Amino acid sequence: MLQVEHLCKSFGGVAATRDVSLAFPAGSLTAIIGPNGAGKTTFFNLISGHLRPDSGRVLFEGRDLVGLSSLEIARRGMARAFQVASLFPTLTVREAMTAAVAAHQRRSWSLLRRFPLEGSRARAGELLELLGLAGKAGVVSSSLSHGDQKLLDIGLALAMEPKVLLLDEPTAGMGPDERWRMIEKVHQLWQAKRLTMIFIEHDMDIVFKYAQVVQVLKYGAVLAQGRPEEIRRNQDVIDAYLGTDHHLALAGEA
Template sequence: MLKIEHLNKSFGGVVATSDVSIHFKTESLSAVIGPNGAGKTTFFNLISGALRPDSGRILLDGEDIVGLPSSEIVHKGIGRAFQVAKLFKTLTVEESLRGALMSPLGKSSQMHGRFPLAQTRDRAYEVMEQLGLHTKADVISGNLSHGDQKLLDMALALVLKPKVLLLDEPVAGMGPEEREQMIQTVYALWKKGGLTVVLIEHDMEIVFRISQHIHVLSYGKVLAEGNAEQIRNNPAVIEAYLGKPAEVHA
C-alpha cells in the first residue's frame, strides 16, 4: 500500500528525516510517535507533497509519488487532516464538503447554484453521517466547536475517498468527551474497512489502545517499530521519552 524507502530531508544543517523506511500495510491502523522535534510532522509533509524529500521514495500502490503536486497526490488517494483544522470558515459544513468535491471537477462555480450536482450532495451527506455532522450541515464552519472543526477537517479529507488517511494529532486541544468521540470515530472508520489510517499522536493511552502497529521516530530516524506491548517495554523508547535511568532518577 504505502511504502516509505530511505527518506531524507534536511533544512540547512538540521536533519529532519534521516533514512526513514516504513511500510504501512493495506487497511492497517498505524501510529507514528516520538518526542517533540522527532520529525513526525515533516514526515507527513513529505508524504502529502507539502515538502519534497532530498532523497528517497514514497510508493503508493507501487507508484513513486515524490515530486507530484499535493493536489495530484490527493487525487492518487492520500488524504490528510491537520493538527490545526484547515477549513473554509465562511462556508457551511455542507458547502465546504461540496466545494471539496467540485473543485477537482472544475465546477466550483456551481457550488452555490440552485441545483448542486447530485453526486456531490449525496457524497457530502454520506460523509457527514459517518462523522456525526449531518445535524450541523447548515452551520457555518467557523462557528463549530473545536471538536467539530476537527471532524470537519477529517471529513474534507474523507470526502474524496482516499486510500490512505493521515491524521495529525486528531485529539489535540480536546476535552475528555470530545477526545473519546474522536477516537471512537477514527476506530470505526478504520474498522469499516477499505481505509489505511496513519496517525501522529502524543496521547500514548490512545496510541496503545487502537493502533495495530507503532513506529517511533527520534531525531528524524526510526528508533523502534512494533505493537503496543513491544513499544511500551522497549528500553530505547523509554529512554527517548524519559531520558536515561540516571537522569530520570535525578
C-alpha cells in the same frame, strides 16, 4: 500500499529526517509517536508532497510520488487532515462538505450554481452521517466546537475518497472526554472505510488502545516499530519518550 525507503531531508545542514524506511500495509491503522522535534510532521510533509525529500522514495501502490505536487498526490489517493483544521469558515457544514465533494468530482463549476448537482449533495450527506455531523449541517463551519471542526476537516479529506488518510494529531487541543470521543469516531471511520490510516498522536493511552502498529521517531530517525505491547516494553522507547512513570506503571502490571 505505502512504502517509504531511505527518506532524508535536511534544513540548513540539520537533518530533520534521516534514512527513514517504513511500510504501511493496505487497511492498516498506524500511530507515529516521538518526542517534540522527532520529525513526525516533517515526515507527513514529505510523503504528502508538501516538502520534497533530499533523497529516498515514497512508493504508493508501487509508484514513486517524489516530485509530484501535493494536489497530484491527493488525486492519486492520499489525503491529509491537519493539526489545525482547514475549513471553509463562512460556509455551513453542508455547503463546505458539498464543495469538497464537487471539487473532487471535478465539478467545481457547479458551486457557482444556486443548486449543486444532486450527486454531490447526496455524497456530502452520506459523509456527514458517517461523521455524526448530519444534525449540524446548517451550522456555519467556524461556529462548530473544536472537536466538530476537526471532524469536519477529516470529512473534507474523506470527500477525496482516499486510499491513505493522514491525521496530524487528531485529538490536539481537546479535553479528556472530547479526546476519547474523537479517537473513537476516527476508529469507527477506519473500520467503516478500511482505509490505510496513519496518525500522529501524543496521548499514549490512545495510541496503545487503538493503533495496530506503532512507529517511533527520534531526531528524524526510526527508533523502533512494532505492535503496541512491544513498543510499551521497549527500553529504548521508554528512555527516549515514555519516561520513568510509564516504566513504573508497567512494573506495577507485572
